[in-house]
Amino acid sequence: MPDDATLVERCLQGDTGAFDALVARYRDRVFSLAFRMLGEASAAEDAMQEAFLRAYTRLPLYDPAQPFATWLLCLTARVCLNARRDRATEQRYLEQAAKAAPPAPTLEERLYEREQRRTVQRLLMRLPEPQRAAMLLHYYEELSVAEVARALNAPEGTVKTWLYRGRETLRRWLEEELG
């Protein structure tokens, strides 16, 4: 399987099949990040499509010195931040989360884990937007502070503050919820 750099090069030479291969390689990762940022599958799917469309049209601007995955995920984060401006998405998610029934008490351990993940996701959605984006890019996608700063168009010092505040706020909320 060709590496990302080769596929990007082929794509720039007009081989659209190469871009399909990049999409196949990263679609789950892009969708997951979008879902974590937006909290809703349909909004995440829209964001994923928009992110790949932008990646395709902006591929000539891509700097091969940066890993393709980092570039694509930063681009996805920016698409999600724009999508978040539609506050209705957040409202819908919060309403759905509030209505969600607790899991049935079977397969307890797995359900417990799943419930924990749901709690983390739900609390993530309560964080202010830039903090959530920074947290996901840094901890979930393991991007460096410099990369997060570039993705969010913010100074590194600000990103560090978002990470500190985001982590402390999540800690406090989790301790309140889980006791």
Place this chain on the structure above:
Amino acid sequence: MSNDCKRLEPALHDWLEGWLDAPARAAVEAHLRRCPACRAKLEAWQAVGRALRALPQLPAPAARLPEPAPEPRGALRLALALCLPTALLMVAFRAPIDAPSVDALKPSAVVQTLTRPFTAPAQTLWNRLQEVI
């Protein structure tokens, strides 16, 4: 939690992330050795980081089927609106009518015809219309 702890909290986070220089790192470590509350907070922050990293990657939904291109309803209506009166006029004045090909009935062909400069037969038709009027 003491005032010292409150003041040191951002530095404690920077220490956890490995962002501190050597002197600041030493100061935080000295505080950590004597402060169980800050050690507990550190562990809780690490747990938050682990919880975020443990969020599973989700399978993206299957690609949506491309939506069929919408019918050019507006253009079709316009073409019919323009063709029908012309056809009726030609019948009324018994102009010879050649059966048009299917391609000639496409809205784009009709628009092309309408934007073409007047040709001789059309001019004749125009003259006959002027006579009638």
